[in-house]
Amino acid sequence: MKHFRPALRQSGLTEQQWRVLRALAWLGEIEITELARTVVILGPSLSRILRDLEARRFIERRTPETDLRRTVVTIAAEGMKLIDAVAPASEAIYASIARRVGEGRLSDLHDMLGVLERSLDGKNAVRPPKPGTNSDE
Amino acid sequence: MKHFRPALRQSGLTEQQWRVLRALAWLGEIEITELARTVVILGPSLSRILRDLEARRFIERRTPETDLRRTVVTIAAEGMKLIDAVAPASEAIYASIARRVGEGRLSDLHDMLGVLERSLDGKNAVRPPKPGTNSDE
DNA sequence: CAGAAACGCTTAACATGTTAAGCATCAGAA
DNA sequence: TTCTGATGCTTAACATGTTAAGCGTTTCTG
Numbered sequence A, B: 001m002k003h004f005r006p007a008l009r010q011s012g013l014t015e016q017q018w019r020v021l022r023a024l025a026w027l028g029e030i031e032i033t034e035l036a037r038t039v040v041i042l043g044p045s046l047s048r049i050l051r052d053l054e055a056r057r058f059i060e061r062r063t064p065e066t067d068l069r070r071t072v073v074t075i076a077a078e079g080m081k082l083i084d085a086v087a088p089a090s091e092a093i094y095a096s097i098a099r100r101v102g103e104g105r106l107s108d109l110h111d112m113l114g115v116l117e118r119s120l121d122g123k124n125a126v127r128p129p130k131p132g133t134n135s136d137e
Numbered sequence C: 001c002a003g004a005a006a007c008g009c010t011t012a013a014c015a016t017g018t019t020a021a022g023c024a025t026c027a028g029a030a
Numbered sequence D: 001t002t003c004t005g006a007t008g009c010t011t012a013a014c015a016t017g018t019t020a021a022g023c024g025t026t027t028c029t030g
Helices: A005-010 A015-027 A032-039 A043-055 A077-101 A103-121 B005-010 B015-027 B032-039 B043-055 B077-101 B103-121
Strands: A029-031 A059-062 A072-075 B029-031 B059-062 B072-075
Touching: A005 A015, A005 A077, A015 A029, A015 A032, A015 A043, A015 A072, A015 A077, A029 A032, A032 A043, A043 A059, A072 A077, A077 A103, A077 B103, A103 B077, A103 B103, B005 B015, B005 B077, B015 B029, B015 B032, B015 B043, B015 B072, B015 B077, B029 B032, B032 B043, B043 B059, B072 B077, B077 B103
Parallel strands: none
Antiparallel strands: A029 A072, A059 A072, B029 B072, B059 B072
């Protein structure tokens, strides 16, 4: 959401890069296909984003010996530093939004979007994290 | 929403092009800045979309003598044909979505999004049309 | 009347969404 | 063991979102 963009840009991150890094900080390590589902970004887009984050040494990749098709991604030390630097501002912005809109309303909206998603797609619906994280609006 | 895309692509239209054409069919003629607000597309993006639609002769432009800065846009005959050709399929898809999700839920969601928007931005909040039109999800 | 500020619109540049296609690898069937 | 289909991931190409900048026009101020 554009409320977060100025703060993120100060740290040289786009929204999507931030969301990906946060997910990695949260999850530890994850395979790319799973990460795409978790952050609700299409595979080709995620590939490109990860390429850039890897070039900037914010993430690292590893191919498990058990299945050479797969790539496991983790956040690197540089990436964790960035997360730690940006998280306070991001959380403050989110808290401000929550105050203005109301926690109850955000929660209701989140639930309704989940219902909508399940109604339309049935399976394979990924719920974004509950309020308290960077909601994708 | 991706439910509409296959049908639109058969007619050589993207979602945004369709939304712009439908707004023009609905509104008659409108200035570009106003159209951008109405369809919730940023000016630079709308400029590019209109450029393409104009090249394909789906829309027409006119500069009013009263203010040479402004451009008034209208849908052209070719554009109206396209609207008439695509509208039945689009409305059928929307009706299907409404059945699966529930009209009441869609209406509630629409209202909640309006509240969210007003809470965050106060003024200048543009409400997308009520269900029955192509909602921007 | 002249100059400054604001407005309307466009374009450039970059990031990402999206669709299609391709390559390497794995799993399962014959 | 070999072959086929599926999977994981990447890239190309195109459309659009976004930010910044620029140009022409209008409005406002001194």
